[in-house]
Amino acid sequence: MKTARSWSPKFDKEQLKNLLDLLSSKFGQSPVSSTRILFFNLLIWLQDNNELVSLDESVADYTKLALLRGFGDKNHLVRKNLFHHFSRPEILRETLPERLIDLLTKVYHPEAEDNWLRYATYLLLQTARDSSDFDRPISARPLADCQFVDMPVDSEWRILTSSPMTPIFSLASQQASQIETDIIRFGESF
Numbered sequence: 001m002k003t004a005r006s007w008s009p010k011f012d013k014e015q016l017k018n019l020l021d022l023l024s025s026k027f028g029q030s031p032v033s034s035t036r037i038l039f040f041n042l043l044i045w046l047q048d049n050n051e052l053v054s055l056d057e058s059v060a061d062y063t064k065l066a067l068l069r070g071f072g073d074k075n076h077l078v079r080k081n082l083f084h085h086f087s088r089p090e091i092l093r094e095t096l097p098e099r100l101i102d103l104l105t106k107v108y109h110p111e112a113e114d115n116w117l118r119y120a121t122y123l124l125l126q127t128a129r130d131s132s133d134f135d136r137p138i139s140a141r142p143l144a145d146c147q148f149v150d151m152p153v154d155s156e157w158r159i160l161t162s163s164p165m166t167p168i169f170s171l172a173s174q175q176a177s178q179i180e181t182d183i184i185r186f187g188e189s190f
Contacts (some may be wrong), residue, residue, distance in 0.1 A: 009093075016056070016059055017056070017058065017059055017062065020063070033077070033078070036070075036073060037078055040073075040081060040082065043066050043092060047067065061109075064111055067086075068108075068116075068119075069112050069115070070082050071083075071115045071119040072112075073116045074076075082119075083119070083126075087123060091107070092106070092123060094127065096127055099124060103120045103124060107120065107123065107130075
């Protein structure tokens with residue numbers, strides 16, 4: 001695989017596709033984790049450095065799919081390397097709305113959809129970890145020094161709904177529609 005990495009800049013599109021097919025079948029599902037780590041590192045290197053991948057849509061799609069499937073690998077180091085690769089600002093932008101758009105466009109493939117939610121939430125929440133406030137304590141005082149006060153919670157809203165899963169805001173719209181119905185009935189009686 002190290003040899004393939006050194007040769008890959010010399011390949012044309014078809015040769016690179018054949019090489020990826022061969023490597024994927026032999027090493028992508030290998031029981032030896034160090035081989036899989038090397039395989040995914042080769043794919044990362046290809047995605048980052050090889051102009052052939054960016055020029056050929058099928059090779060780029062194949063590389064992306066193989067990398068996204070790697071998020072389902074049983075080896076922690078494979079997943080860690082992939083998270084590190086996809087967390088870079090060249091792939092996923094820093095701000096939360098832009099990162100979410102990138103996750104839905106750049107880091108999604110229909111054939112790797114079964115793992116998407118698992119890795120997308122981690123990559124989305126990575127922005128919080130990268131924040132300067134991430135390691136800052138929530139409060140300057142320890143919880144042992146805090147004074148706790150009982151707060152009454154109105155649980156009567158459950159009685160007003162027919163289903164316990166009905167959101168509270170929907171009650172206001174139900175009441176508004178009931179008032180409209182009553183006004184229409186009142187108008188019809190005259």
